Amino acid sequence: MNTPSSENRPPFLPFALPEIGEEEIAEVVDALRSGWVTTGPKTRRFEQDFSAFLGDPGLHAIAVNSATAGLHLALEAVGVGPGDEVITTTHTFTASAEVARYLGADVKLVDIDPATLCIDPAAIEAAITPRTKCIVPVHFGGLAADMTAILAIAQKHGLKVVEDAAHALPSTHAGRLIGTLDSDATVFSFYANKTITTGEGGMLVTRDAALAQRAKVMRLHGINRDAFDRFTAKVPSWYYEIVAPGFKYNLTDIASALGIHQLQRAHAFQRQRAALAAHYNELLADLPLILPPQPAPGELHSWHLYVVRLADGACLHRDAFIEALFEAGIGCSVHYIPLHQQPYWRERYQLQAEDFPHSQRAFERTATLPLYTRMTLEDVERVALAVRRALCVG
Numbered sequence: 001m002n003t004p005s006s007e008n009r010p011p012f013l014p015f016a017l018p019e020i021g022e023e024e025i026a027e028v029v030d031a032l033r034s035g036w037v038t039t040g041p042k043t044r045r046f047e048q049d050f051s052a053f054l055g056d057p058g059l060h061a062i063a064v065n066s067a068t069a070g071l072h073l074a075l076e077a078v079g080v081g082p083g084d085e086v087i088t089t090t091h092t093f094t095a096s097a098e099v100a101r102y103l104g105a106d107v108k109l110v111d112i113d114p115a116t117l118c119i120d121p122a123a124i125e126a127a128i129t130p131r132t133k134c135i136v137p138v139h140f141g142g143l144a145a146d147m148t149a150i151l152a153i154a155q156k157h158g159l160k161v162v163e164d165a166a167h168a169l170p171s172t173h174a175g176r177l178i179g180t181l182d183s184d185a186t187v188f189s190f191y192a193n194k195t196i197t198t199g200e201g202g203m204l205v206t207r208d209a210a211l212a213q214r215a216k217v218m219r220l221h222g223i224n225r226d227a228f229d230r231f232t233a234k235v236p237s238w239y240y241e242i243v244a245p246g247f248k249y250n251l252t253d254i255a256s257a258l259g260i261h262q263l264q265r266a267h268a269f270q271r272q273r274a275a276l277a278a279h280y281n282e283l284l285a286d287l288p289l290i291l292p293p294q295p296a297p298g299e300l301h302s303w304h305l306y307v308v309r310l311a312d313g314a315c316l317h318r319d320a321f322i323e324a325l326f327e328a329g330i331g332c333s334v335h336y337i338p339l340h341q342q343p344y345w346r347e348r349y350q351l352q353a354e355d356f357p358h359s360q361r362a363f364e365r366t367a368t369l370p371l372y373t374r375m376t377l378e379d380v381e382r383v384a385l386a387v388r389r390a391l392c393v394g
């Protein structure tokens with residue numbers, strides 16, 4: 001039984017929601033009826049469409065069942081192993097770092113640039129040792145990290161670069177889409193709350209043919225299908241060779257069916273997200289908040305996340321701010337509880353908050369407001385009003 005007050009209350013506005021259309025649904029049904037439910041023609045098409053989307057015919061796109069899987073494959077393929085060190089940001093999801101541990105390598109977490117919330121290139125350079133093998137930058141919230149500086153550092157020290165682009169479809173750096181820069185590999189995520197989704201899924205892209213070949217073999221149990229195709233076309237189709245102890249990271253055609261149509265909408269989704277973010281920017285401009293870092297003129301920001309930080313003059317703390325928004329029927333999140341605060345990483349590497357002052361300060365003041373394509377401008381206004389009230393303004 002609804003009480004009158006709960007009847008009048010607007011419905012809960014969640015922090016994130018996917019947008020799945022009739023075309024996605026029809027393509028999934030087509031996959032189900034076709035008899036091909038695992039990796040097959042729709043996955044092949046999704047990979048081809050993905051390279052075409054990035055606009056670079058030299059790119060190999062390899063569909064995987066998560067970005068975590070793609071990051072693992074990329075680090076394995078660039079040769080990360082026991083005794084190596086991988087540098088990444090503390091201000092990220094654990095997947096950016098855990099994949100190095102899968103391979104027996106050590107992780108060097110470094111601080112962010114508070115102006116961008118992305119990994120600080122100077123902190124990368126300071127963390128390099130003779131054991132450093134690879135840098136894993138994260139394009140936080142969809143704003144590209146300073147890839148010009150990061151690629152220059154990598155070149156100077158002979159390091160590999162694998163971009164964690166889970167937030168960055170589509171985003172640009174120096175006018176080039178993330179995925180087409182000069183790093184060794186770039187990995188996108190199609191998790192449920194990302195800018196496009198396949199439920200679970202990811203894409204590894206690289207220009208390096210040998211890296212692509214290794215990732216393809218390791219994606220499916222270490223089965224060397226290409227050698228099979230090239231050299232043994234005359235042997236029966238049941239014959240295959242295992243050339244490495246690979247993983248089970250292939251993407252199903254059911255998931256790729258979603259991805260094909262989500263990808264076609266990626267630029268439209270980005271424009272909608274940018275318009276919603278611009279509306280937030282206007283409505284929140286006079287409040288004691290640090291608004292999200294903005295892209296340089298002409299650059300594309302995917303606007304995966306709309307992250308605010310409470311300024312010094314705010315009348316309450318972050319936890320109470322999120323609680324107040326929840327009371328107003330609005331879901332928020334925190335990106336991120338930094339890895340140096342997580343028990344595993346803190347204890348494994350004896351980490352202290354003082355070593356990551358910018359990430360720590362951002363974490364203590366940060367909240368992520370709802371931002372997704374199914375929101376309307378009115379939803380943004382509703383959130384902005386609740387934010388004003390929570391901050392004791394108006």
Ligand SMILES: *Cc1c(COP(=O)(O)O)cnc(C)c1O
Pocket residue numbers: 065066067068069092093095096138164166167188189190191200201202
């Ligand atoms: C979502 C996310 C991942 C992992 O993506 P999955 O597809 O869920 O494996 C990795 N890194 C970052 C920064 C993410 O936000």
